[in-house]
Amino acid sequence: MIKKILALGFLICLVTLMPAQSDVPDVTSTYAITNANVVVKPGQMLEGATIIIRDGLIENVGKNLQIPFDAEVIAADSLFVYAGFVAALSHAGLPKADDKKGGNSNSNVKKHDPPNDVAGITPEQSIRDLLKPSDGSISALRKEGFSIAHVVPNGRMMSGKGSLIILSGNTVEDMVLAENMSLYGSLLPSKTRVYPATSIAVMSKWRELYKQAELATDHEKKYKSAPSGMKRPSFDSSIKALYSVTNKSIPVFFHAPKTLDISRSMALQNELGFNMVLTDVKQGFKLKDKIKSKNIPMVISLGLPKKAKEDKKKKVKDEEADTEMKQLMERAKQAKLAYVSQAALLEDANVAFSMSIKDVKTSDIRANLRRMIEAGLSEDAALASLTTSPAKLLGISAMAGTIERGKMANLIVTDTTYFKEKANIKYVFVDGKKYKQEVKKKKDKKEGDKDAVIDLSGTWSLSIDAQGMQISGTMEIEKTDDGYTGTMTTDMDDEEETFDSIEVDGSSVTLKMTSDVNGSSAPVVISAVVEGDEFEGSVDIANGMMTAEVSGSKVSNP
Amino acid sequence: MKILSILTTLLLVGSLTAQSLQGDVLIKNGTVITITDGIKENTDVLIKNGKIKSIGEGLSAGDQVKVIDADGMYVMPGIIDAHSHAGIDVVNEPTAPITAEVFVGDVINPYAVSLYRALAGGVTVSHAMHGSANAIGGQCETMKHHFGEEDPEAFKMQGAPRTIKFALGENPMRVHGEGNGIQPKSRMGIEQVFRKGFSEALEYQKAWKKYSSGGANVAPAYDLRKQALVDILNGDIIIHCHSYRADEILMLMNVLEDYGVNKICFQHVNEGFKVAPELAAFGAHASVFADWWAYKFEVYYSTAYNAAILTRNNVITSINSDSGELIRHLYHEAGKTQKYGDLTDNEALKLITLHPAIQLGIEDRVGSLEVGKDGDVAVFKNHPLSIYAVPQYTIVDGLVRFDINEDPADMRMDLNPDETIPAFHEIDAHDHHRCMEGAFESLFSHH
Structure with missing residues (x-):
């Protein structure tokens, strides 16, 4: 059964993906886009307005506009339209960092004198050579409303140059908006304990390379004007790649999540004088006045500490805890809150900031934004951190960040305001290209009742909805001394398969079997809630490779 | 928004303390141990703007100035530890036999609670050192213990001379010789690391001199490591050398003599008593443990009389901690020299005040209670060399940084937001011996 479900499932997936690609x-x-609530920029909304898009640009925005004869009309009554988001820092479209690269396994690497790439010094790396246009991270971000990302390479001390990437297109050439417009740097030591193995060596390496780049620039200039009698400049791609930093034509986006990283990178900046943007900042609340006084732009991290779990058992313990324990727990709570409140505190202090999505799972982006808003961040400031602020920081205010005539047609169309928990994105436009999003009807997941008593034994008829494909089947469940045993048969192949285990907890049931999936065995888990003779839940195949919804009812008792 | 305003208030309190790093305080009616000018009973010490303004009887300072009643207490200069690793995030860069370019002052950690514990032991200044993994390790930082500040710069003692860590013997041999199969594999190899390093530094200096005087049209390759060695050769950096054996101590003095370097303080120097006259003749200093040895082969042979013998031979000697535990009772460590060597009270106290100040080149600022010096003071109940001594107040630049009457249990300033259980840290890694921190991991990861 499983083999066929999967085969069909893949086909369905392909079909749904295909219209988005350029083949059609x-x-x-x-x-x-007619009669919409258009959020032109943070804090400014036009109700009942129309947006005309032509050839990738916003041709016009306003009320009572003439609809062009060749336009596809999207009736957006009661919908909201936002400017497409700009991620101020991201690794979208890049392969995962290869931890094994350049390790000690290579016995030729001298710990005290490793090659630059092993040491984490690759300022010459360019996104153009690294980007994978088909990478799933790009479409995932687009689905959350992002249209442009400042993508920087993975790495350590100097991982390479960042580029502005449009999150739409089939080739790298389609997608690059601006190339090598930043250097991504950090105080992170080499991964394999070669020099620089610690942050103290990274600091001095920054100083040395910086000075070397300044001297090399000077040497090249002199050689160009009068080469005779002068030693030719050596060709060092890492040093050359730093010229744009030392001559201040591009900034260093410095990875500085914690207070100490901020202090140290600011000290380095103060000493060397490069243009800096503090990025991935998580603890900016501690040094906000210092950062503000130095006028250093900030990109804060959308990654947040884990949410404190409410645990009933633990609560009882809390009551028993002594005063000291209570004080410690209160401090821990405040520590977590401080991180979640960072954005709110910065807004309060009038410090502009943009968002880095580098350290957050794409699926957590909206939830984390909501946590920041709950902690006091205004929705306007949240929106600014994803639109106007990063556009300004990255020098693309003239083409992105707001819904204004002449800008790139990067838009998000939602069914209610974006930051509401139940908001759905219906369309995303990137560079004028329309991406329609099927709004998944989320069924409210039934909660099992722990105290309920059910009888699972008997014959059940099932109906499985595998992403639109209907499968029907039957389950035969028998009660034994230890619990339940049973089998399942579906109309995919009419083969009877036996459950490995059936667990019942109140009215919640979990049925597990191992099935052959494309030649290897994989787990299939049905999780459902039983109410009387009704059965409702979901099927997970091969650890999330595919999921389906299942419902059924008991047709006969044993 | 209520949460927000509470947080803002909390943060405001934090930033209010981060004002000027010089305070005013008047310490009344104490027994003042000046170190350089005898003991003065019932005497006041007035600190204004972080400096000692006057020492005398019946001083007043106006209503605004905090007054400490030291009646029946002992007032001494803030204790100075010439060998510590507290308050820095990295101790060793163990990848090369010479790493003179690295600087632990780049990684000061203002949140290190070990600095508060040091204050609770009357210590106002410590010498945060690079470890002993390399023959020539990194540059060190002379720190003022302004615990409570969040800016690392607040901890740097402005104007203190630069210092650097050297190391002899087993540690660099093990890390580089055994660990990486490179020089130094033996004690002889360590000497060659120094000589080669200094010789290359001389060449480097020559090349730059030639360039800056117009003798070359292209600048030499810039090398921060060689530049640091040049600075040592020019006498701009004081060497603090991890050492145990007498033969090696003599070896390094010979090397330095050949290169015209004379600013050196030997650290640990457990066999210093064997070569005390030679150390004195060279002008080398010694910073020792009170009674600690036999923790490895090369330090098998030592004596608790080391500090006394060195002192009697006119070697500027100090007693150090090299540990977050010993740093809390250096006054007790100094007291041991009275049992082992009959040093006078003042001689014993000099080991943890004026002498470490001389070794760090900051004796014009700290190390004794004199008008014009920094307002670094430790106030004790009972004589500091008594076994019953208890520090009461520790003052840094006129700011009370430790007050035994206001000593909360939880002094952490920076909490990990993902730490679910506010765990009590039974053993703080920063509290134990950190000389080889980072080096062992490196050694083992190779095999």
């Missing part, structure tokens, strides 16, 4: 050309590149 769009009928028109002109669109009219």
Whole structure:
């Protein structure tokens, strides 16, 4: 059964993906989004307005606009439209960092004198050579409303140059908006304990390379004007890649999550004088006045500490805890809160900031934004940190960040305001290209009742909804002294398969079997809630490779 | 928004303390141990703007100035530890036999509670050192214990001379010779690391001199490591050398003599008593443990009389902690020299005040209670060399940084937000011996 479900499932997936790709050309590149609530920029909304998009640009925004004859009309009554988000820092579209690269396994690497790439010094790396346009992270971000990302390479001390990437397109050339417009740097030591193995060596390496780059620039200049009698400049790609930093034509985006990272990188900046942006900041609340006084732009992290879990058992313990324990727990709580409140405190102090999505799972982006808002961040400031602030920081205010005539058609269309928990994104436009999003009807997951007593034994008829494909089947469950045993048969193959285990906890049931999936065995887990003769839940195949919804009812008792 | 305002208030309190790093305080009616000018009964010490303004009887300072009643208490200069690793995040860069370019002052950690514990032991200044993994390790930081500040810069003692860590013997041999198969594999190899390093530094200096005087049209390759060695050769950096055996101590003095370097303080120097006259003749200093040895082969042979013998031979000697535990009772460590060597009270106290100050080149600022010096003071109940001594107040630049009457249990300033249980840290890694921190991992990861 499973083999076929999977085969069909993949086919379904492919079909749903295909229209988005360029194989099927769009009928028109002109669109009219009519009668929408258009959030032009943070704090400014036009109700009942129309947006005309043509050839990738916003041709017009306003009320009572003439709809062009060639436009595809999107009736957006009661919908909201936002400017597409700009991620101020991201690793979107890049392969995962290869931890094994350049390790000690290579016996030729001298610990005290390793090659630059092993040491974590690759300022010459460019996103153009690294980006994978088909990488799933790009479409995942687009689905959350992002249209442009400042992508920086993975790495350590100087991982390479960042580029502005449009999150739409089939080739790297389609996607690069601005190339090598930043250096991504940090105080992170080498991964394999070669020099620089510690942050003290990283600090001195920064100083040395910086000075070397300044001297090399000077040497090149002199050689160009009068080469005769002068030793030719050596060719060092890492040093050359730093010229744009030392001559201050591009800034260093410095990885500085904690207070100490901020202090140290600011000290380095103060000493060397490069243009700096503090990034991935998680503890900016501690040094906000210092950062503000130095006028250093900030990109804060959308990654937050884990939410404190409410645990009933633990609560009882809390009551028993002594005063000292209570004080410690209160401090721990405040520590967590301080991180979640960072954005709110910065807003309060009038410090502008943008968002880094580098250290957050894409699926957590909206939840974390809501946590920041709950901690006091205004929705306008949240929106600014994803639109106008990063656009300004990255020098693309003239083309992105707001919904204004002449800008790139990067838009998000939602069914209610974006930051509401139940908001759904219906369309995303990136560079004028329309991406329609099927709004998944989320069924409210039934909660099992722990105290309920059920009888699972008997014959059940099941109906499985595997992403639109309907499968029906039956389950035969028998009660034994130890619990239950049983089998399942579906109309995919009419083969009877036996459950490995059936667990019942109140009205919640978990049925597990091992099935052959494309030649290897994989777990299939049905989790459901039983109410009388009704059965409702979900099926997980091969650890999340595919999921389906299942419902059923008992047709006969044993 | 209520949460927000509470947080803002909390943070405001934090930033209010981060004002000027010089305070005013008047210490009344104490027994003042000046170190350089005898003991003065019933005497006041007035600190204004972080400096000692006057020492005398019946001083007043106005209503605004905090007054400490030291009646029946002992007032001495803040204790100075010439060998510590507290308050820095990295101790060793164990990858190369010479790492003169690295600087532990780059990684000061203002949140290290060990610094508060040091204050609770009357220690106002410590010498945060690079470890002993390399023959020439990194540059060190002379720190003022301004615990409570969040800016690392607040801890740097402005104007203190630069210092650097050297190491002889087993540690660098093990890390580089055994660990990485490179020089130094033996004690002889360590001497060659120094000589080669200094010789290359001389060449480097020559090349830069030639360039800056117009003798070359292209600048030499910039090398921060060689530049630091040049600075040592020019006498701009004081050497503090991890050492045990007498033969090696003589070896390093010979090397330094050949290169014209004379600013050196030997650290540990457990066999210093064997070569005390030679150390004195060279002008080398010694910073020792009171009674600690036999923790490895090369330090098998030593004596608790080491400090006394060195002192009697006119070697500027100090007693250090090299440990977050010993740093809390250096006054007790100094007291041991009275049992082992019959040093006078003042001689014993000099081991933890004026002498470490001389070794760090800051004796014009700290190490004794004199008008014009920094307002670094430790106030004790009972004589500091008594077994019953208990520190009461520790003052840094006129700011009370430790007050036994206001000593909360939880002094952490920076909490990990993902720490679910506010765990009590039974053993703080920063509290134990950190000389080889980072070096062992490196050694083992190779095999």
